[in-house]
Amino acid sequence: MLINYELLRTLLEAGVAPTFAEAARRRRVTPSAVSHQIKALEAQLGVPLFERVGRNARLLPAGEGLVGALREAFARIDDALAAASDDHREVRGAVRIGGPGPFSRMWLRPRLARLLREHPELVIDVRFDVPSVLARRLLAGDDDLSLLVSAEDTPGIEARPVYIEEFSAVASPAMLGACGRPETARELAEHRFVVFDADLAMHAAWWRASFGKRAPLPPKIACRITSLDEMLALTIAGVGIAVLPNYFIAEAIAAKQVVVVGPRPGKGRRGARNTIHLAWRKGAAQSARFRAVQAALLGEG
Known part of the structure; x- marks a missing residue:
């Protein structure tokens, strides 16, 4: 009734x-x-x-x-x-954030530490995945915020840039000791590469920024592995050359575990880079906890 x-x-x-x-x-x-x-x-x-x-x-x-x-x-x-x-x-309850693991460790972790100290009733649920999965999760409502590359043109998503990541190609000193440091496209094409996946996102971006948009990609792929940690480990082991974010390889370079290869920095030459965005669904309900997290990650809090 x-x-x-x-x-x-x-x-x-x-x-x-x-x-x-x-x-x-x-x-x-x-x-x-x-x-x-x-x-x-x-x-x-x-x-x-x-x-x-x-x-x-x-x-x-x-x-x-x-x-x-x-x-x-x-x-x-x-x-x-x-x-x-x-x-x-009230700023309390859970906010779900998606992001790529290595970048999140470097960029997200210190921001979350400050945010959680300021809001003791806030709960942050962080999930790591590859960019294509992160975008689908955000659109499906499984995440509230996500760290994405090239998000500004994705239908249904609003985004603001938060970081510019740059890439370098690196190889192990042992490998270079045996064959010398490759600099040109022809020299690099003689070597095998360790890549993230078949899309060759970082690999192709670095190659074309270094040698031009029409330059054919090097054909020799030793391994495809969807983990930056494993890519670096295989590179240190001498399996091949890898293109990785500069923030990710800085410690390995300082420890002389890897050496930067490819064209030497030249005047006016722009390196390969990606813009990472903080993204959210258009029209999504924005609670106080969502706004607090969003503002903190955008540097507005």
Whole structure:
């Protein structure tokens, strides 16, 4: 049976207030409106709820039972509504962030540490994956925010740039000791490469930035492995040359585990780079916790 919510609210007030006039004051309506609403509810139920004697009205057993049930039910509803409102207004609860693992360790981790210290009731759920999966997760609503490359042209996504990553090609000193340091496209093409996947995203971007957009990619691939950590490990082991983000290989270069190869830096030559964006769904509901995390990651908090 479908009963009007307002009629039930009026019944609850009329059942606990000493008079219909007091119930009307609490409901901010006239006493006659309360009387009409009670009669309308009794008609829908087919059950008398009040006994009326002159100007007085007394709850009947059916009315007492219904008022008692409504008191408990509306208390739970009011608590749930207040919790939902507070949850939206207060910086607390979970925000889901997706990002590539190595970049997130470098860029996201220190920002999350500060954010979580400032908001002790905030929970951050971070998930690592490859860019294509991250974009799908964001659009599907599985993540609230994501760190993506080339996100600004993706339908349904809003994005702001947060970082420019640059790439270098590196090889192990042992490999270079045996064959020398390759610099030209022809020299590099003689070597095998360790790449992330068949898309050759970093590999192709670095090659074309170094040798031109029409330069054919080197044909020798030793290994495709979707892990920057494993790419670096295989490069240190002398398996081949790898193109990796500069932030990721800085420690290995300082420790002389790998050496930068390829064209030496020249005046006016721009290296390979990607713009990483913080992205979110267009039109998504933005709670206080979402806005706090978004602002912190955009440097606005």
